[in-house]
Amino acid sequence: MSEVDPLGPSRRGRNRLRLLVHDYSGHPFQVELSRELARRGHDVTHSYSEAYVSGKGNLEAVAGETLRFDSISRGVVVDKRFAVRLLQELRAGVELARHVRRERPDVALMSNVQVATLAVFALAMMVSRIPWVLWHQDVYCVAVRSFAGAKLSKGYRVVAEAIEVSERWSSRRARAVVAISASVAEVHEQWGTGHKTTVIPNWAPLDEIVPVERKNDWSVEHRLDDTLTLLYSGNLGLKHDPALLVRLARGVIDAGRDVRLVVVNDGPAADLLRTESARLDVPLTLLPYQPYERLSEVLSSGDLLVVLLEQDAGAFSVPSKTLSYLSSGRPVLGLMPAENLAAELIERAGGGVWAPRADAVPEAAAWAAELLGDPGRLQTLGAASRALAEEEFGLPELADSFERILQGAAR
DSSP: OOOOOTTOGGGGTOOOOEEEEEETTOOHHHHHHHHHHHHTTOEEEEEEETTOOSOOOOOSOOTTOOOEEEEESTTOOOOSSHHHHHHHHHHHHHHHHHHHHHHOOSEEEEESOOHHHHHHHHHHHHHHTOOEEEEEOOOHHHHHHHHBTTTBOTTHHHHHHHHHHHHHHHHHHSSEEEESSHHHHHHHHHHTOGGGEEEOOOOOOTTTSOOOOSSOHHHHHTTOTTSEEEEEESOOSTTOOTHHHHHHHHHHHHTTOOEEEEEEOOSTHHHHHHHHHHHHTOOEEEEOOOOGGGHHHHHHTOSEEEEEOOGGGTTTOOOHHHHHHHHTTOOEEEESOTTSHHHHHHHHTTOEEEOSSGGGHHHHHHHHHHHHTOHHHHHHHHHHHHHHHHHHOOHHHHHHHHHHHHHHHHO
């Protein structure tokens, strides 16, 4: 990639902006972008939702940092019942709108915001005339439509139509759209918002997620330093089939490798994992989400890191855990659609990708067992993962792109 002035374009004559970056999930790379924009001289507040339970980035200001942090939905526990959850999301939209009006930014950047929340927010921004940019991580209407009649009741087909109307309407209210992949940009072409859409792929913070020794303090604490591990760290929801993790581990064991399955996750999938592991006699270490400052140790404790993604979610969702995996310098195995952008990265790093189906697991397990029996190849593929991450995740260039979009939206 080309060299970039370390002062960033805002220090070369562009206006200093007052920015609000809201990422509902609180994920690491969104926080890194906020830090970089603040370092370039912009007045930045980064906010997130406390109701979202998942691995989060470093959401505390460090000494000498001008970046400020705030949150919404404090004390809220997300309800699984549709009507109650919808009401929670509508209330979150009102809270988010009030939050933005208090900050009075020149422009706001919205990421991972639930559709009902986003619609209320977009309506409020029309009234307050505060420009905003949609950082479109998931096309929710496509995801809900794909799961209706399978993991969700058939009635969700109607819900999917309502979601699409709201998602399209909100997108049209945004001054600009950042799409994470070409497939998401194609949706915006269909919605009539393609003219203001820019594709910027997601990334992982290279300075925060780094390779460390396989035997580290975290692996020793959890007695994982002397056993081969298949490790999964991250969310397990509708877009995933947790049982595939257990079947994969069982296949590796049947192929002659004494392996332990390690899953770092908080959520309803835990019970299924325990049941399946007991049924298939798979050693399981199940842990809650770990502090972000220990993520490098966590990921480096896996000999092979696993990604899951259902076929129907393939084109419109890029699992950010894959990007963290690559940054940690470990080989990656994906049970996911081959057309997914993350699958392409895994293959470029020498990892393996198979369809997320039970009949594909034996072949994936055979590949994993062979790899786990070759320490030299494990090391080579791990180094290739980190090298690819360093090639792809150049923060200065990414921040330049966001800065240009935000400057344009503010004007």
